[in-house]
Amino acid sequence: MTARKLRIWYLVHKWTSLVSTVFLLLLCLTGLPLIFHEEIEHYFEPHPELRALTADSPQIDYDKVVAGVLATWPDEVVRFVGFDPDSPLGVVFTATSLTPPPIEGHSQPFDTRTGELFPPAQPDDGFMNLMLRLHTDLFMGLPGYLFLGFMGLLLVASLVSGVVVYTPFMRKLDFATVRTGRSARLKWLDLHNVLGMVTLTWVLVVGVTGVINTLALPIFGLWQSDQLADMTAPYKDAPPLERLGSLHKALEAARQAAPDMEPSFVAFPGTQFSSQNHYAVFMRGTTPLTARLLKPALVDAVTGELTDIREMPLYVKTLLISQPLHFGDYGGLPLKIIWTLLDVISIVVLGSGLYLWIRRRNRPMPKHLVELNANRSSVEGRA
Template sequence: MQARTARIWSVIHTWTSLISTVFLLLLCLTGLPLIFHHEIDDALGYSPQADVRPAGAAKLSLDEISRAALADHPGNVMLYMGWDKDEPWMVSTFTNKTVTSDPQTTVVKALDAYTAKPVGLLGTGPMLVMLRLHTDMYLGLPGKWFMGLMGFVFMIAIVSGVVLYWPFTRRLDFAAIRRKKSRRVWWLDWHNLLGVVTVVWALVVGGTGVLNAYAELLLGVWQRNELTAIAAPYAGQPTPTTLASLDTVLGNAMKATPGMEPAFIAFPGTPFTSTHHFAVFLRGDTPLTSRLVKPVLLDGETGAVSSTSDLPVCLKAVLVSQPLHFGDYGGMPLKIIWALLTVFTIIVLGSGLYLYIARRRKQRRPARVTPDAAGIAQVSR
């Protein structure tokens, strides 16, 4: 019975690994530079740089910054306005032809909060290429869902590998590498060792990757439930054409959530709010609460607070998992650890593919027949 169970788990491990290997290699190879995307952007000159300003200068109003963002793109509308907690002098703006236009045509700018001068275009450079390959392979939402599926298959491969590890290595010392055996056995020992070393990390990164891949689905559930209930009194009404002052909107939102700072503002009609409301998302000031946001919905025409509520647990999990996926919680030491574990995972994936090919070749190779064996076979006929 145990032998049969082991064979079943072996089949599961073999095929889930084979199905996901190519895509997991792509994720690892693109994810490795993304761990250091801030540092790479800085080195290549793609990071926004603070503008020179006179001493004692005051920040401009949000409405002035909004007008500056739209000045070079007549006919566009604002979608989002956001703030980086590490760059308080900078405001990020997102504009497009309409709130329902193709997201790939969105213009993302970084503006100086004191002068409203552009200090760089966000989402450009080689790291953007790596990010698109990593998240959706330039296939949009279907690509994200497919990569999420591959991440789920990879997690099954990890679990099945853990189940198989003990039966296949119980007679060996932990971390034993049989150097005097064949090359295939040598690679098998390294495959098992690095697989065990990275198992917890791989489950964490794989799980967070799957969660992020289906973030749009979770956001859709929140829209259909909570946002629909909040926007019910405005059902049938058109999107406001005259919007409240952004400074009024942000001021009212911060009064409703004391002790928090703004993360971003979503304009009416965007996916993070209803067609009639601004949504101001605010965050805390600790390493954990700075990753979690609290939405405040405000009337698009008056700026009055309509609702304050917490995000559902599933969306909170997405927000917490995003920096964990790339090791952004612990500074450079954690990034280096994440990078080393990624390299180990690449070796595990490559060695697993080699072991499968080597085993198939061995199975197809005809058995050698010695003269003695041939004679015995002749006598036995």
């Protein structure tokens, strides 16, 4: 590699890192509590206590559940019904409008075995919601998603260019060498390089999956205009619904169509994940991997008959798999601990990179980036 090309790679690494560092530090810091969001939410907002089943326990009727929720909130409409994959607990989500974003609404938990209703959940406006919004869109909606996605692309460019710049430098030192006997700046340079190489694969995976996650809104928008539109095409000229049919019957139809799967959530007619004439029952698998993948089953909201069920397209499956991989929440507590340690190391890498730039901003480019041996591409580092 010529000195000119190496200089270009150095400048790419320098400026992609500098532009994105502050936002990447924000993402790492807000990501720490999000790794343990389930444990934190369960501690501060414990799930309702489910009663043990007896011979006299009633069987659930989802229509009665919905009717009970609407009786409590008569000025609202049901948008979604969700199911907890780890417990027999469901949630009915209501709002003042079917179309997003809802101005007001409630989350009503219920027992999926008996239909017992529990007190409504508190509005999600606390610490964890603050961390989530900062981590995902900076409270800016789609522009915030896309901006952070661009920061993720800069991170990937920084990682690739960092490997190119650091590889020749490694020829002068044994791997993982940290020269502690000289200047503090040199020690941090070695530490920055070593920790960066150790966490390279993890940061690359988290960065790429993070970029994919920022495209969630466009991806689901594409699915709605593509597959969902095709699935609901026969109902294009159907008259508006005057009343909703049985949700219980719709769930039974979806379960019969996918007997090896369980419902993940139901989108009511008129919401963004359904049509004006269907219950959209999103089924999930029962293994750790397939539990993240969804299969939409459309059920006629009047007759309760299944009209279509299809696999999600590849671009949606990619998104669904990348979401748990990004936060490490598919392998239990041990994987979350590993994710946390790697996150902390990444914070050290980012912080040390910022420190090195501040200390070196008025110095010329390192000699090892411009001196090349005439016989082979090698560089010599200097203190």
